[in-house]
Amino acid sequence: MAHLAVSDVRASYGALEVLKGISFSIEKGEIAALVGPSGSGKSTVLRALMGLTPITGGEVDIAGETMNYSSAREVRAARDRMAIVFQQYNLFQNMTVMQNLTLAPLKIKNWDKAEVASEARRLLSLVGLADKADAFSDQLSGGQQQRVALARALALKPQILLLDEVTSALDPELVNEVLDAIRKLADEGMTMVIVSHEMAFVREVADKVAFMDAGQIVETGTPAELFDAPKTDRARDFFSKILRH
Amino acid sequence: MERIFEQIPRFFSGPNLTLLLESAGLTLAMTMAGCLIGFGLAFVLVYVRQTPGKWAMPLRWICILYVEVFRRIPFIVVVYLVLFFIQAVTPDASLFTIAVIAICLYAVAYTADIIRGGLESVPQTQVEAAQAMNLSRLQTNLRIVLPQAWPVIVPPAIAFAVSFIKDTALVSQVGVFELTFRGKELNNQGYSGILVFGTIAFCYFLLSFPLSMLGQYLEKRLGTPRGQRRTRKLWSP
Ligand SMILES: Nc1ncnc2c1ncn2[C@@H]1O[C@H](COP(=O)(O)OP(=O)(O)OP(=O)(O)O)[C@@H](O)[C@H]1O
Ligand SMILES: [Mg+2]
Numbered sequence: 001m002a003h004l005a006v007s008d009v010r011a012s013y014g015a016l017e018v019l020k021g022i023s024f025s026i027e028k029g030e031i032a033a034l035v036g037p038s039g040s041g042k043s044t045v046l047r048a049l050m051g052l053t054p055i056t057g058g059e060v061d062i063a064g065e066t067m068n069y070s071s072a073r074e075v076r077a078a079r080d081r082m083a084i085v086f087q088q089y090n091l092f093q094n095m096t097v098m099q100n101l102t103l104a105p106l107k108i109k110n111w112d113k114a115e116v117a118s119e120a121r122r123l124l125s126l127v128g129l130a131d132k133a134d135a136f137s138d139q140l141s142g143g144q145q146q147r148v149a150l151a152r153a154l155a156l157k158p159q160i161l162l163l164d165e166v167t168s169a170l171d172p173e174l175v176n177e178v179l180d181a182i183r184k185l186a187d188e189g190m191t192m193v194i195v196s197h198e199m200a201f202v203r204e205v206a207d208k209v210a211f212m213d214a215g216q217i218v219e220t221g222t223p224a225e226l227f228d229a230p231k232t233d234r235a236r237d238f239f240s241k242i243l244r245h
Numbered sequence: 246m247e248r249i250f251e252q253i254p255r256f257f258s259g260p261n262l263t264l265l266l267e268s269a270g271l272t273l274a275m276t277m278a279g280c281l282i283g284f285g286l287a288f289v290l291v292y293v294r295q296t297p298g299k300w301a302m303p304l305r306w307i308c309i310l311y312v313e314v315f316r317r318i319p320f321i322v323v324v325y326l327v328l329f330f331i332q333a334v335t336p337d338a339s340l341f342t343i344a345v346i347a348i349c350l351y352a353v354a355y356t357a358d359i360i361r362g363g364l365e366s367v368p369q370t371q372v373e374a375a376q377a378m379n380l381s382r383l384q385t386n387l388r389i390v391l392p393q394a395w396p397v398i399v400p401p402a403i404a405f406a407v408s409f410i411k412d413t414a415l416v417s418q419v420g421v422f423e424l425t426f427r428g429k430e431l432n433n434q435g436y437s438g439i440l441v442f443g444t445i446a447f448c449y450f451l452l453s454f455p456l457s458m459l460g461q462y463l464e465k466r467l468g469t470p471r472g473q474r475r476t477r478k479l480w481s482p
Contacts, residue, residue: 047373050376050377051376052373052376052377076379079376079377079378079379080379083377083378084377086370086373086374088370090370090371090373090374091374092371092374092375092389093371093393094389094392094393103378103380103388104378104379104380107380107384107388108378108379108380156378
């Protein structure tokens with residue numbers, strides 16, 4: 001049984017329908033990647049799953065449970081199981097790195113204070129920022145903020161992790177570090193949906209890829225299937241441009 | 246003119262100065278109490294006004310109506326309304342209490358928009374990040390939005406309080422012994438109007454100027470990004 005199943009999900013910003021019936025499913029511990037041109041709705045898929053962009057149709061199942069996103073209680077339940085790293089990081093500007101990491105574990109999850117603190121420090125060293133615990137986000141570079149955002153999401157111990165362009169602002173050496181971390185998390189059973197423009201990264205980590213265009217999933221398959229032998233014209237067109245170099 | 250110089254020693258005598266000091270204190274106390282309580286209530290009003298959902302529609306409307314109505318009534322009318330209303334309910338309420346309530350009602354309406362503007366200046370993405378972690382609306386406001394909104398809220402809120410120090414002169418109309426009331430009294434006792442009201446004017450200046458300075462200081466301090474504020478602290482010996 002799929003750990004996360006999305007079927008025919010629709011979502012709109014006001015009158016503009018951005019997701020026009022999205023379906024995919026992931027097993028526990030799998031990494032699925034969403035790729036596609038800018039504006040195709042990749043971020044919106046993650047936002048809709050977090051209950052940030054209203055879902056206007058379709059169904060989302062998490063661990064076999066159908067979530068009704070029009071119920072505030074079920075949205076809370078969905079958010080309790082997932083964590084997101086936003087494309088723009090969205091670190092809390094008024095808090096230190098440490099406070100960013102510990103706020104929800106302490107105030108929402110009500111976990112033990114000492115454990116939360118030591119886990120936060122462990123995660124910060126995992127992303128190579130052990131020395132930045134007391135910094136504010138305007139003292140960090142883009143890549144550093146992104147890694148803090150990743151650590152903040154991991155501090156919530158989610159079953160499902162949603163990553164939006166998590167390697168876009170990283171140095172090449174850090175990409176490998178983050179990649180290793182992500183792969184290790186998957187081995188430990190964390191389910192992930194990643195959005196990425198970097199096909200090399202996707203090929204490395206993803207178990208399956210969905211190619212999106214104009215609010216729809218056009219084609220799905222393993223990275224090799226999609227990148228090397230796309231079946232649809234739109235996918236062939238996209239990958240030939242993006243993989244040429 | 247000569248009369249003024251003649252009167253100076255007598256005018257600045259102990260009893261008169263005590264009277265002036267007392268009324269200056271009263272003016273300041275009224276303004277600060279009214280504005281502070283009003284400021285606190287304005288937060289509640291803005292919070293209620295932002296309640297989502299259909300059921301909260303009447304609540305939202307009441308809040309909007311309150312602000313719109315009170316912003317359109319002259320302050321002195323509010324003072325009289327409060328005076329007669331309170332006296333009808335509890336005849337022995339002090340004039341000071343009545344003045345504070347009137348200032349408070351007025352301050353709520355004016356600072357509510359300042360607060361709303363401040364809260365809305367914080368990027369929606371900050372709110373979304375909090376929502377994604379299941380922070381409640383109250384938690385999000387108190388822990389994320391409000392701390393970031395202070396720099397936008399504080400300067401105009403202080404400017405409002407400062408300008409209100411002089412507007413409280415209007416409550417002398419109902420007999421509160423604030424500065425302007427004392428001025429009229431002293432004037433009636435035969436002191437030169439120029440001398441009396443010149444002194445009163447100076448008192449108003451002395452009351453509001455330090456507050457303005459505080460406002461400017463806070464504006465500068467709050468306007469500095471957090472990281473830089475800290476860095477500067479680290480550098481200083
Ligand atoms: N807040 C918003 N209000 C209105 N429309 C929006 C909003 N956010 C996104 N959109 C629209 O929704 C569509 C999908 O946007 P989305 O951010 O999901 O794309 P994306 O695939 O993540 O793009 P990118 O690769 O550039 O991040 C776009 O057409 C965009 O213009
Ligand atoms: Mg995006």
